[in-house]
Amino acid sequence: DTAVSQTPKYLVTQMGNDKSIKCEQNLGHDTMYWYKQDSKKFLKIMFSYNNKELIINETVPNRFSPKSPDKAHLNLHINSLELGDSAVYFCASSKIFAWAHKYEQYFGPGTRLTVT
């Protein structure tokens, strides 16, 4: 009954390859995100999707593309992987309770990507 799940947990691949990371949430949240955590543990947002619409793209290279088949899924595709892409990638989902001025965001377990 995991709320936000990601696969795979670990991904080791060579430079130049194309890879995907999958994310699914069963919380009924309406927005999903991808974050990158670098070697210094700094978390930075990459994308968010709300109702299949991209809202944020924080100067991420266009080798990265999020794909959302439905509200419960947001997959991350990465083309032509580079050494600098090595990091932990976290998926998250959120819901705004506008009437209560409340917001919650929960994270997936992370995918450790190593590019060799």
Next chain:
Amino acid sequence: EDKVVQSPLSLVVHEGDTVTLNCSYEVTNFRSLLWYKQEKKAPTFLFMLTSSGIEKKSGRLSSILDKKELFSILNITATQTGDSAIYLCAVEASSGGGADGLTFGKGTHLIIQP
């Protein structure tokens, strides 16, 4: 650009001590401030604060927000070794067009020594 600054960046204390972690922010259209605890894996949600002066409490952890001075503190009393983690502060700002992601601080690495 939205900014979140946490201090200290690292802190080593003994079990039983009380610690206070700080988070200051500069954002446009502030909506909420969130605290997360990160051990080896994903950050886990601790608190969300939207109103000034109202303390949120969960066991030995408590947090309060000061919207006038633009900061929040996270207190942990009677610390235990299991409290050792990175504590992340994040701020949500509204762009007016819908949901935004969170802006994170660099975190406070807390180490509790037995």
